[in-house]
Amino acid sequence: MxxxxxxxxxxxxxIPYLNSFLLVVIIIFLICICILNLVMYPAIHSKSSLEMVFSYYNLVVPETLKVLSSYSFLGFIFVVPLYYKVRRHKPxxxxxxxxxxxxxxxxxxxxxxxxxxxxxxxxxxxxxxxxxxxxxxxxxxxxxxxxxxxxxxxxxxxxxxxxxxxxxxxxxxxxxxxxxxxxxxx
Incomplete structure (x- = not known):
């Protein structure tokens, strides 16, 4: 001073449209990850071995959900830092x-x-x-x-x-x- x-x-x-777009993308990624977690809930919370959880994932989870959740997880990792960089305060x-x-x-x-x-x-x-x-x-x-x-x-x-x-x-x-x-x- x-x-x-x-x-x-x-x-x-x-940047109004970019902020809103990134927030919507983050929410979509989180929804996809939560759906996978919901489908995997019985296997994760049972006292079964890791092999059984993996088998449950391979046999029960639909292929589209596997692909969608994989992309969602990777996208979430990359989009969240970008979202916060766009929203930062400038001196x-x-x-x-x-x-x-x-x-x-x-x-x-x-x-x-x-x-x-x-x-x-x-x-x-x-x-x-x-x-x-x-x-x-x-x-x-x-x-x-x-x-x-x-x-x-x-x-x-x-x-x-x-x-x-x-x-x-x-x-x-x-x-x-x-x-x-x-x-x-x-």
Whole structure:
């Protein structure tokens, strides 16, 4: 942070159709693997030997399910890391200027005039058990309904960030759970 008006952030960028496609592919792979597990349930959970389980697999499981589950398992191993790579947060700098908020980073340039900001949501994220993750997330919603979601890189600057937001004369709101909104401004 160079001055009190600049904050290091991590902005969540996504490719909408690719994210959705990869998620659907992952779900299909998991369904195929679960079907194989369901068919193999009697053999796996009986107290029989490994040879009997293998024989059960060869004799009972249809050939199409064998091939489908093999491809699903291999595809799942390759697609999950790709899915998380597409969804990762990219570094940037959020700058408060006189009449606008500017977000700059590698291949990122978002210029939002203060007059277009409808509401800014802030949240100290928590895990599934309700314990703090030490991640401060913010979402800027403009009057056209577009959202820009980002996280502060340094959690400790959250208080200073909120103080700076209060000087903007915009509506600030908190939210209870993690707001799953990606950046959708082009």
């Amino acid at each position: 160079k001055t009190s008006t600049e904050f290091k952030i991590l902005i969540r960028r996504r 940037g700098i959020l700058t408060f200027e006189e009449e606008r908020i500017l977000i700059k980073g590698q291949k990122i340039y978002i210029d939002t005039p203060k007059s277009r900001i409808e509401k800014i949501y802030c949240n100290d994220l928590k895990n599934i058990f309700g314990k703090p993750k030490r991640i401060f997330q913010s979402v800027i919603k403009n009057k056209e309904g577009l959202h820009t979601s980002f996280r502060l890189k340094d959690y400790e600057t959250g208080g200073e960030f909120i103080d700076k937001l209060e000087t903007l004369n915009v509506v600030l709101a908190g939210y209870e759970n993690e707001m799953v909104i990606d950046h959708d401004e082009e």
